Amino acid sequence: xxxxxxxxxxxxxxxxxxxxxxxxxxxxxxxxxxxxxxxxxxxxxxxxxxxxxxxxxxxxxxxxxxxxxxxxxxxxxxxxxxxxxxxxxxxxxxxxxxxxxxxxxxxxxxxxxxxxxxxxxxxxxxxxxxxxxxxxxxxxxxxxxxxx
Amino acid sequence: xxxxxxxxxxxxxxxxxxxxxxxxxxxxxxxxxxxxxxxxxxxxxxxxxxxxxxxxxxxxxxxxxxxxxxxxxxxxxxxxxxxxxxxxxxxxxxxxxxxxxxxxxxxxxxxxxxxxxxxxxxxxxxxxxxxxxxxxxxxxxxxxxxxx
Numbered sequence: 001x002x003x004x005x006x007x008x009x010x011x012x013x014x015x016x017x018x019x020x021x022x023x024x025x026x027x028x029x030x031x032x033x034x035x036x037x038x039x040x041x042x043x044x045x046x047x048x049x050x051x052x053x054x055x056x057x058x059x060x061x062x063x064x065x066x067x068x069x070x071x072x073x074x075x076x077x078x079x080x081x082x083x084x085x086x087x088x089x090x091x092x093x094x095x096x097x098x099x100x101x102x103x104x105x106x107x108x109x110x111x112x113x114x115x116x117x118x119x120x121x122x123x124x125x126x127x128x129x130x131x132x133x134x135x136x137x138x139x140x141x142x143x144x145x146x147x148x
Numbered sequence: 149x150x151x152x153x154x155x156x157x158x159x160x161x162x163x164x165x166x167x168x169x170x171x172x173x174x175x176x177x178x179x180x181x182x183x184x185x186x187x188x189x190x191x192x193x194x195x196x197x198x199x200x201x202x203x204x205x206x207x208x209x210x211x212x213x214x215x216x217x218x219x220x221x222x223x224x225x226x227x228x229x230x231x232x233x234x235x236x237x238x239x240x241x242x243x244x245x246x247x248x249x250x251x252x253x254x255x256x257x258x259x260x261x262x263x264x265x266x267x268x269x270x271x272x273x274x275x276x277x278x279x280x281x282x283x284x285x286x287x288x289x290x291x292x293x294x295x296x
Contacts, residue, residue, distance in 0.1 A: 049212030051219075052205050052237065064197030068293055071199075084264075088236020089200065116232075145216055 001099050001121045007031040007077035008099060008123070010040050014055065015079040015101075015131055018042035022139075024146055025131045026080045028055035033073035033096060039063050045146055055079065056086035060093060071095055079128045081108040083147075091116045101128030105136065106147055149247050149269040155179040155225035156247060156271070158188050162203065163227040163249075163279055166190035172294055173279045174228045176203035181221035181244060187211050193294055203227065204234035208241060219243055227276045229256040231295075239264045249276030253284065254295055 002008070007029040014027025023046040030039035041058025044050050053061070056078050060071065071093035076082075079101035082090060087109050090098055097119040103110070104124055113120050136143045150156070155177040162175025171194040178187035189206025192198050201209070204226050208219065219241035224230075227249035230238060235257050238246055245267040251258070252272055261268050284291045 050209050051212070051214075051216050051241070052200065052209045057200050057205075061198050061200045064199070066199075068199050083236075084240035085233070085237040088231075088239075089233040091236075092232035093199070 001075070001097070001123075003101075003123055003125050003127075005031075005077065005099070006037065007075060008101065010037065011055070011077040011079050011101065012127065014040055014042040015128070018044075018047075018055075019131060019135065021047050023047050024142060025135050026055035026078065028059040028076060028078040030059050030071065030095070031075045031077070032070060033075075038066060038070055038074065043146070046142060051146075052085065054083065054086050056082055057089055060089055068093060075099060077101075080132060081106055081110060081122075082113070083108045084112075087112050090118060097121065099123065101125050102132050104129055105132035149223070149245070149271075151249075151271055151273050151275075153179075153225065153247070154185065155223060156249065158185065159203070159225040159227050159249065160275065162188055162190040163276070166192075166195075166203075167279060167283065169195050171195050172290060173283050174203035174226065176207040176224060176226040178207050178219065178243070179223045179225070180218060181223075186214060186218055186222065191294075194290060199294075200233065202231065202234050204230055205237055208237055216241060223247060225249075228280060229254055229258060229270075230261070231256045232260075235260050238266060245269065247271065249273050250280050252277055253280035 010029035019025035039059035044053035073096040158177035167173035187207035192201035
């Protein structure tokens with residue numbers, strides 16, 4: 001698992017689209033255990049008002065024709081450490097691995113993932129960290145609405 | 149907290165609407181700490197295909213104009229014990245209490261709620277239990293897509 005993975009690159013692309021939209025810049029991508037991209041999305045709080053569409057949940061919600069079993073054993077790439085809601089969703093949908101781009105700006109309950117049998121890979125890439133930092137600097141009020 | 153509460157009655161009504169739509173019959177309602185109904189919804193998996201719109205998450209998503217701080221200390225009424233995703237959402241949005249209509253047909257990780265400072269009230273009302281039982285009997289394939 002590395003920053004060269006297609007899943008990571010798609011998650012990063014989603015985060016950049018979110019940033020360009022003035023949104024909370026977190027992107028995610030789900031790759032099934034047989035290597036297919038089965039979900040992608042970005043935080044939509046600013047764009048749509050939804051408090052539940054984080055990058056990860058938006059990715060789970062992006063391919064509505066799939067049975068939920070498609071997520072079993074999948075890899076969830078996310079540009080920021082998952083919050084409690086997205087952690088719960090990862091456990092619920094039984095993903096096998098979560099790959100995190102930035103776990104420094106915000107750190108969710110990663111041990112909850114591990115304690116539920118999910119492998120956690122933290123990349124801490126400069127590009128993901130910088131996207132978060134720039135957003136916090138420019139939009140502290142948007143940050144504080146979503147992160148605690 | 150009882151089956152006479154407005155929040156419980158709204159959650160039950162949402163579950164009944166879901167059942168009438170052929171959906172997974174779980175409804176939810178959120179009442180703010182100062183007593184206002186600030187969210188309501190039902191599981192939309194069958195109706196819209198969304199895997200993330202459970203009753204509880206649909207309720208968090210129903211009033212998009214609210215700051216997320218509106219959920220702090222609120223009471224979440226749900227007709228069925230919350231799954232891992234909805235448990236995580238409850239922790240994330242810092243609700244103060246979760247009131248559960250049916251914790252017998254399915255029991256989520258209620259200790260995770262308690263361990264995060266959320267009061268859990270289990271009503272186990274006959275009407276909620278019967279709604280779930282009827283759905284499982286009539287639609288085992290829809291049940292198994294969503295519950296594990």
